[in-house]
Amino acid sequence: MKILVTGGAGFVGSNLCIALQDEHEVTVLDNLSSADNKNLEGFDGNIINGDIRDSGTIAKISQPDIIFHQAAITDTTITDKGTVFSVNVEGFKTVLDYATAKGIDLVYASSAGVYGNGPVPMKEDQNAPLNVYGLSKLAMDNLAKMHWNDGIKIIGLRYFNVFGPRERYKKKAASMIYQLALRMVAGKRPKIFKYGEQMRDHIYVKDVVEANLKAMKAKQNCIVNVGTGKATSFNELIGILNEVLGKDMEPEYIDNPYQDGYQNNTQAWTENAEKVLGFKAKYSVEKGVQEYLTEIGMI
Ligand SMILES: NC(=O)c1ccc[n+]([C@@H]2O[C@H](COP(=O)([O-])OP(=O)(O)OC[C@H]3O[C@@H](n4cnc5c(N)ncnc54)[C@H](O)[C@@H]3O)[C@@H](O)[C@H]2O)c1
Structure with missing residues (x-):
């Protein structure tokens, strides 16, 4: 398959690209604002240095079969709403509009930040974001839901606290x-x-990659937690x-x-991911x- 990974030079994105490249033709779109190309050592796909908000750049990329959208401002301490929303929400909208117009499936990174200090274990129908980052991820989820009837598959993965190589x-x-x-x-x-x-519900990046691979094969649109439950x-x-x-x-x-x-x-309710994606984290925090x-x- 042809796959586009936005934010593919970043932490999760680069781990995903390395996992995908043996069986797929992978292209990365990243403006390197919070990453380094060194994350992509050993990656032999195409790397485009560009901004997700630039629809012209996206239109020039050879059309993928599926997009994994990881690009975002990921520093949760940034409080300027305009800055964060411009990338996380407007940027996502540009990618979503492109996917919808061309009939391309989309898997995107949401976050446990949408839950704020809500009760644990956190279930997907809860939301109470506490900061601008969490608000931006909730806005992404709401945008995604608005496109659920547009004939493409759209899967939102609410990652909990990810750790691992390339961060x-x-x-x-x-x-x-x-x-x-x-x-x-x-x-x-x-x-x-x-x-x-x-x-904190700490999840190892290899499990997060696995959740994305499962999402690729999912049959129905959904927004699910990607955590360990512990x-x-x-x-x-x-x-x-x-x-x-x-x-x-x-x-x-x-x-x-x-x-x-x-x-x-933070602590994820994991039953929905298990039921809808067949995903269950394999790594304990110790392992x-x-x-x-x-x-x-x-x-
Ligand atoms: N790591 C975590 O614990 C965690 C938890 C919850 C959600 N997430 C989400 O997972 C995704 C990946 O996060 P990460 O931990 O790999 O962070 P990261 O900062 O390493 O990756 C984000 C990537 O997006 C790129 N980027 C930023 N703005 C861009 C733009 N305008 N155009 C193109 N590229 C742009 C950055 O250069 C970087 O490579 C993000 O959407 C993040 O919000 C991460």
């Missing part, structure tokens, strides 16, 4: 697992917000990192500067961290 170019937006491991390997105490009881507190996470890295470091607790827009707990830190040479 380093996200810098401060990279996962907490990466940030904490970096400090600990450098002999510095891991810093977390007071008092480390906040919970939440880990930051205190527990530091225990896991100590174990895997062979350290014994105490966390340093700091004030949380993002009080208002901060999600305290993912062990494999990840080994792969990037931290252990």
Whole structure:
């Protein structure tokens, strides 16, 4: 199949491209705003340096059979609505309009950010975004639903907290697992917000790739969670990192500067993804961290 991956030089996108390239003809569209082409070492498909908001650039790409839309502003601390909506919502609309006009199936990345501090486990019919990023992902989901009767398949995947190889170019937006491991390997105490009881559903990037591959074969339009269904507190996470890295470091607790827009707990309800996509995460956080830190040479 011919496949277009927007944001294909990014963290999730590059992992997806590498997984797809053996069996498919893959093209990447990315403006490298939060990524580096080094993520695509070993990728032998076509790479187009361009912006998803530019319909002229998209129209020039050889028409794909399916689009995996990963491109977005992914820094959840950006508060300027115009900036975030321009890429995440207007950019998505450009891709969606193109897909609808040409009859191309579309799988896109939504986010657990749409749930804010709603009850856990978070179900797909909930929404209470707390920040501009979460609002933009909810707006994408609403746009997608408006096109559900347009004759193409549209699948939204609400990723929870993804970690794994090729995330380093996200810098401060990279996962907490990466940030904490970096400090600990450098002999510095891991810093977390007071008092480390906040919970996250951490999902390994290989599972996220798998969810996308399942979405490719899905029969019906849907928006589903892509999480493990299990939440880990930051205190527990530091225990896991100590174990895997062979350290014994105490966390340093700091004030949380993002009080208002901060999600305290995330945990996915996973039954819909299982039922509709046949997707179930295979990696526990312990197994993912062990494999990840080994792969990037931290252990
Ligand atoms: N990583 C996570 O934990 C997580 C969680 C929930 C949702 N998501 C979503 O998954 C998708 C992939 O995220 P990621 O973690 O790989 O982040 P990333 O920042 O590594 O990837 C985003 C990519 O989009 C590209 N991009 C940004 N604006 C663009 C534009 N205007 N035109 C073309 N390319 C553009 C960036 O250069 C980057 O390569 C995003 O949609 C993100 O919102 C990620």
